[in-house]
Amino acid sequence: MGDFGIKDALSSITSQALLEALAVIIAASLVILLVQKLLPVLAAKLSGKPRLYLLASVPLVRLLVIVLTIIVVIPILVEPSFENMVAVFGALALALGFAFKDYANSLIAGIVTLYEMPYRPGDWIEVNGRYGEVRAIGTRAAEIVTLDDTVIVIPHSLLWNTLLANGNDGTDNLMCVAEVFLEPNHNVDRMLGLFRDAVFTCPLTKTYQPVVVTVSALEAGMRYRLKAYPLAPREQSRFISELTASASEICGEEGVRMVSNPYLGA
Structure with a gap:
């Protein structure tokens, strides 16, 4: 078919067809803009999974609008025959393949992301540090x-x-860990109990989720890890700070010295 097929396919384009296609594109752009502005506002009024699912629907709706726009615009510009469709889509795919290889790679990965949902708006993730x-x-x-x-x-x-790490994976449950390093000579059972009580009494703790306090012996001392869930993932920094401050206060009251060097040979 070659260039002649493409020329034949584009020969039906008229000024009226261009105006109609432009109107469709403008309408689609307005819909996308409205979705990107309205859905996050609605999501901000919700909490938990409904908020996360509503935020996750934004890129999906945007992609659907783009696909529908392409499906609508091409028949307006090109006579919808089999030969014309093959010529236009073939040329388009070839041009995009060479000119936007890296972009196409990210675009395909984006479609996979929307399908597999390894992360969503509202998720706390770690990528490349x-x-x-x-x-x-x-x-x-x-x-x-x-x-x-x-x-x-x-x-x-x-x-x-x-590798991608997802802390809450589409939920509002994000485990946080506060680490405390203490000198080795102290009552371990008592410190475990005091730290556990401190976590439960913290006003930011989601007490109906598991609260775990562990201890491990390192070369220069004992490492305590206070693991719990804050009321909201965005409170994680404040939550860890309060747990660390409470643990420090407990150590002062019990006369147990904290080790300042966090790297205890681990």
Whole structure:
């Protein structure tokens, strides 16, 4: 078919067809803009899984609108015969394959992301040592906001060869760990009980979720790990700080010295 097939397919394009296609594209853009603005506002009024699922629907709805727009626009511009469709889509695929190889890779990975949902808006993930909350998921990349309020753009293509850790995986349950290092000579059972009580009495603790306090012996001392769930994942920094402060206060009251060096030969 070659170039003649493409020329024949494009020969039916008229000024009226271009205006109709432009109107459809503008309408689709407005719908996408409305979805991106309205759904996060509605999600902010919810909590738990309904909030996360509503945020996760934003990129999916956007992708559906884009696909539907392409399906509607092409028949407007090109006479919808089998030969014309083969010529147009074949040329389009060939051009995109060469010119936007990396972008297409990320785009395909984005479609896989929308299907498998390894992360969603509201999830706390770590990729290549970068940790933060997923703020938005686009067709090519995701945006995360770190605990220091830094926005990081992560291309979806990293999914192919990078380990990804998801702290809450679509829920509002995010386990946090506060570590305390103490000198070796003390009553371990008593400290375990006091630390456990401190976690339960913290106002930010989700007490109906498991609370675990563990201890391990290292070369230079004892490492206690206070593991629990905050009321909201976004409270994790404040939650860990309060647990650490409570543990420090307990150590002062019990006369147990904290070890300042966190690297105890582990």
